[in-house]
Amino acid sequence: MTREIQGGFFDAEYRLQDISKQGDPLEKLDQHIEWEMFRPILEEAFFVEEKDQQKGGRPPYDYVMMFKILILQHLYNVADERTEFAIKDRLSFMRFLGLTLKDKVPDEKTIWLFREKLTQSGVIKRLFKKFNRHLDKMGLIAHRGSIVDASFVEVPRQRNTRDEGEDIRTGEVPEDWKDDPDKLRQKDMDARWTKKNGQSYFGYKNHAKVDRKSKVITNYDTSSANVHDSQKLGDLIDKSDAHHDLFGDSAYSSEDTDKELKRRKIRNRIHEKGYRDHPLTKEQEERNRMKSKIRVRIEHVFGFMENTMKAAYIRCIGGVRAAAVIGLINLTYNLCRSVQLCRT
Numbered sequence: 001m002t003r004e005i006q007g008g009f010f011d012a013e014y015r016l017q018d019i020s021k022q023g024d025p026l027e028k029l030d031q032h033i034e035w036e037m038f039r040p041i042l043e044e045a046f047f048v049e050e051k052d053q054q055k056g057g058r059p060p061y062d063y064v065m066m067f068k069i070l071i072l073q074h075l076y077n078v079a080d081e082r083t084e085f086a087i088k089d090r091l092s093f094m095r096f097l098g099l100t101l102k103d104k105v106p107d108e109k110t111i112w113l114f115r116e117k118l119t120q121s122g123v124i125k126r127l128f129k130k131f132n133r134h135l136d137k138m139g140l141i142a143h144r145g146s147i148v149d150a151s152f153v154e155v156p157r158q159r160n161t162r163d164e165g166e167d168i169r170t171g172e173v174p175e176d177w178k179d180d181p182d183k184l185r186q187k188d189m190d191a192r193w194t195k196k197n198g199q200s201y202f203g204y205k206n207h208a209k210v211d212r213k214s215k216v217i218t219n220y221d222t223s224s225a226n227v228h229d230s231q232k233l234g235d236l237i238d239k240s241d242a243h244h245d246l247f248g249d250s251a252y253s254s255e256d257t258d259k260e261l262k263r264r265k266i267r268n269r270i271h272e273k274g275y276r277d278h279p280l281t282k283e284q285e286e287r288n289r290m291k292s293k294i295r296v297r298i299e300h301v302f303g304f305m306e307n308t309m310k311a312a313y314i315r316c317i318g319g320v321r322a323a324a325v326i327g328l329i330n331l332t333y334n335l336c337r338s339v340q341l342c343r344t
Helices: 011-021 025-032 035-045 047-053 063-076 080-089 091-097 108-121 124-137 162-169 181-185 229-236 255-263 282-295 297-308 319-343
Strands: 146-154 192-196 199-211 217-224 245-248 267-270
Touching: 011 091, 025 091, 025 319, 035 047, 035 063, 035 108, 035 124, 063 080, 063 091, 063 108, 063 319, 080 091, 080 108, 108 124, 108 319, 124 319, 146 229, 146 282, 146 297, 146 319, 199 229, 199 297, 199 319, 217 229, 217 319, 229 255, 245 282, 255 267, 267 282, 282 297, 297 319
Parallel strands: 146 245, 245 267
Antiparallel strands: 146 199, 192 199, 199 217
16 A cells, blocks of 8 residues: 655755755755856757757757756766656755756656767867866866876676687677677777786776866876876876976886976976886885875875766776766766865
8 A cells, every 4th residue: 555645835845945954965066066158068069959950859958957967977876777767756856957846857868869969079078178167267276286197997897708809909890799780789899908906907097187286187088998007198298287296106107208297397296116126215215105195185086986976887888988978977076076175
């Protein structure tokens, strides 16, 4: 026997007031972020579809509202198939999106298609940069040095034969997959296996550069998991790093790195590395300890992503989609970090 739930017209509003009193993080996020700054880029990505809509058909959901759904997903680790239910189920989600109980909520396919359009349009990085320019204008990025590091982002693990794995590593599609499009669609040809500290990982890497003081991610790049951290350093640093310190662990340490940083007039604060028959001196160890006190700040960034956002694992197939999702993860982190910075 089910119990009928009755309520008055203002019950939802009273409940939201209670949620606010207890501290709704989504309400704080919504109050601090000027979401309309993203609209021009979102509309540009859907410009062709807007023209088609003028010919007839159901008008699309508001683009900014759909973008906020993607942020919700990454902040709370909600899969597409559960997002519609989660929005309907949680008043705080509805308020964040500007929806009422009578409004229609996008379904799983609509959300997937929206993200896919942003992915194929290549605008995720532009959205990220747009928000960072906003933070810069607000003076929230200190520009007093940066820290670089990379974090594994795993995807569903593949169970391939030895021959299939060899074909993938050489960029070939295994013969058995060519005649089975359904199987091929479920195979990630871009993700790679790697090992670190005896643990195996399958997927990608999130290479990030973080502002030393604010812990805002100022730049990022993605790669398959087997790419060495140092190979992406050149894609992370830029002219804004000139005449500033750059911190990183010993994975970035090499003669080539030292020459590149000197050429760009960046002060090298990367951990020094010991070699066989040439261990670190006590002075080098002491310098590394001093550098660690600053370098560890980037671990706070990845820690928030992995522990709060549960972003160490993503549900997508292919390098292009993985890069888009990782970009949204980094943007979501920066959105949350900006709220903390504004409050302090």
